[in-house]
Amino acid sequence: MNRREIIQLIGVLGLVLALPKPISLFTQHNSKMDNKKFEVIIIGGSYAGLSTALSLGRSLRETLIIDAGKPCNRQTPHSHNFLTQDGSSPREIAKIAKSQLAIYDSIKLYNGLAVSGKKIKNGFEITTSNGDVFTAKKLVFASGIKDIMPDIPGFSQCWGISVVHCPYCHGYEIRNKKTSIIANGERAFHLASLVKNLTKEITIITSGTKEFKENQLDTLKQYNIKIVEKEITRLEHKNGQLETIVFKDGSKENYECAYASIPFEQNSSIPKQLGCAFTEHGHIEVNSMQKTTEEGVFACGDNSTLMRSVAIAVSGGNISGAVVNNELTQEFF
Template sequence: MIYDCAIIGGGPAGLNAALVLGMARRNVALIDDNRPRNAVTHASHGFITRDGVSPSEFRRIAHEEIRRYLSVEHVPAEIVTARRLDSGFEVLDSSGGRILARKLLIATGVKEIFPEIEGFYPLYGKSLFNCPYCDGWELRDQPLVVVSEQPSLFHTAKLLLNWSKNLVVCTNGVSSLTSEQIIRLQSKGIVVMEKPIASFAGNNGRLEEVRFTDGTAVPRVGGFVTPKLVQSAPFLDQLGCEMTKAGGVSIDESGRTSIPGLYAAGDAAQFMPSQLVYAAAAGSRTAAGVNMELTEEDFE
């Protein structure tokens, strides 16, 4: 069987794309390895009618709705190889399974590379997070820390003032802030600490203090650590599509990549902001683009 479209990735972008294409009566393979990036998050915010929903519940509802459209097939698999053929695309999964499709939609998202700091992972998803829009509400008005080695630190620190005025900013020994930015942050009562971090200390998932390599420590109850984002799909290089300077897949307004018939949506194309509503909207828009291209080909 040759599907009209194969969607790789079962996050909000891929799920919404499958929904729209199913409604358009397209034969779709929704390929998902069930390893969502937001699995550690207790509640997702900013999606009207679903504010505060857990990622697992969001996926359950999405799959329940998609199952109404019988032309969409859920394929639980991890794709390791993808290539373009004269007639479309071929993808191979880790067990040797093969799927052919006229169009291919990449919705694999990104993976996070966090600074190597002892004690981080036992606290991640419980008191340390990476997205203020996703988890800032639950940490509002508490003593927080933001740790980042990225140039976006100044922006992140300003943003977090909306949730807490008791804020410590840590660069972990990396010069990610200019002197002017440090002065501006300090003028708002933000403590800036540029020395390397030795560890996060806490108990039962709750952060208690941030410890530095010089032996000092600062008490905190929660905070945010900014990761570096990289593509999670191992096969993008095989397809050879153009990428943006930030590392996302370069697309036009309909989600088309530089490769004919290849589309991308969600975090794979737009790294930030990583929110359900953004990704789902991108999936819907891109699915409409896929369907229109298929319609034009079939009509001709």
Template sequence: MNAPQHYDVIIIGGSYGGMAAGMALGRALRRVLIIDAGLPSNRMTPHSHNFLTHDGATPGEIARIAREQLMAYATVETVKDVAVHAERTSAGFQIETMCGNMFTATKLVFATGITDIMMNIEGFKECWGRSVLHCPYCHGYEVRQHRTGVIANGTSGFEYVLLIANWTSTLTLFTNGASTLTDEQTGECRSRGIEIVETPITSIEHTNGQVRGLVLEDGDHVDVDVVYAKCAFEQHCIIPAMLGCEHDADGYISVDARQHTSIEGVYACGDNTSPMRTVANAVASGTATGMHVNKELVMQGYVRLAT
């Protein structure tokens, strides 16, 4: 059997974070393989906002241009596949993919993103990314002063609804069951004109993913044009956990200022490490990761000279 192809760096996840890391490494003459399954978390949204030079572009168009520019670097390769297993070897790491391929690398980068766990409400999934939103900085401007519902609870829900009140004055907080806000938080919402509804939601009425209203367990119907929801999430890829990378209490992969995880030679960037969930942040942390990985390789004697 042939020995697996060896790379300086394997990047698992080739969306915004992974491609940014790949570009920094390609520009540093590194042999890089990007393994990407092609399922970025924003794929349901028709337009992406708040990323300079691409405001309002489709997520796919941003990725297409990035890929085109990345492919100009001859030492960067991409493959559409799913990494399913990783283990340490004497030369670094070995990665196995779903298609049965093996690759090895000196360093590993995880830019694997996170998966939103859809709320168990009929119609939720169909509206996600279109009119059920997660982030006012990404989509709030387009729905400013719309009739807005927020599905959230507790202290994080309180902070979330207060933030969204910056964009609309017609706002209802749906705690979807008994409210866990403190009396003080409830009073603060009321003083800002935010209504609180505790009755559980049974369904979201919509037309082709565009919210029309919320139907409650008691049969009531509340007209809203847009909904924000604070979904739980899980890591898209469990390989960092399998390798022993530490995670913080919220479920993000713990990294230091160099994007280095708790496992030697393993880095992570983008959504899987940070609640600052934007394309801009994924690109910034990916670029930084590429630079830090290259520096570590140089310091360890892996120098690549231009030919």
């Protein structure tokens, strides 16, 4: 165990020992419980949702978190750029968060999938895949997004481990390695500009005809960044650690890691059911207070921002919780 791991372990143990309640006492809400009415329903129980719940729990708001338990970074071994938790696993961070929420009796957790929602007279109604129906005055979508994997054998197994989306989240750990960027055009050029400071061996794999402006090509050439226009047929790896990229023409090239820009879709279809607007990139449209275009509906985390990170999800959740609580206060005070 290295020094960083020892420090992290000490920090986790300190937090757990200080908790008034163990994790097992975080209230689980199910169909056998009588209460189906809440002040706030949060759809999604990862970092943004848990952060929202923390603000609401501390204000004694009756809050239900509905969570299917499938965060998009569940395969990622370490999370970074989150102060005090740099290098911790996403699972560890969520575990600590849930144990800290356990002291707030007004917060309930429902393990399940929210599948539909509609506006009702005094708020909203949410139905789960099990047929349970809950109502609330306010809704917060912290439901995240789902990455759409390309049809390339080995890609999904490497995703979040050695094939990554963000230099800020993963770049330091894969610095000075032979690196490929699986992208084209503006996105590839942007990634190359960030990655150049982390490694000297960079190849852009466009998987087709390159789409760069002349000045961009000049810049890439200046920094010895190669461009390969071949299509990829598979990634060879060992337990998610990239070793070789195999191309359609049968050729191979060894790489230790890759950055990739892939499409995504919203995890939840309910925001669209409720009429929420979306950005040109496919995110739920929100303002600086995390309000969507629909009154009483909020969104935070990866579903509503280009900036995908645990720290930003927690920040957005904190804002959502405070603003929701303020709205409830103003309506009844």
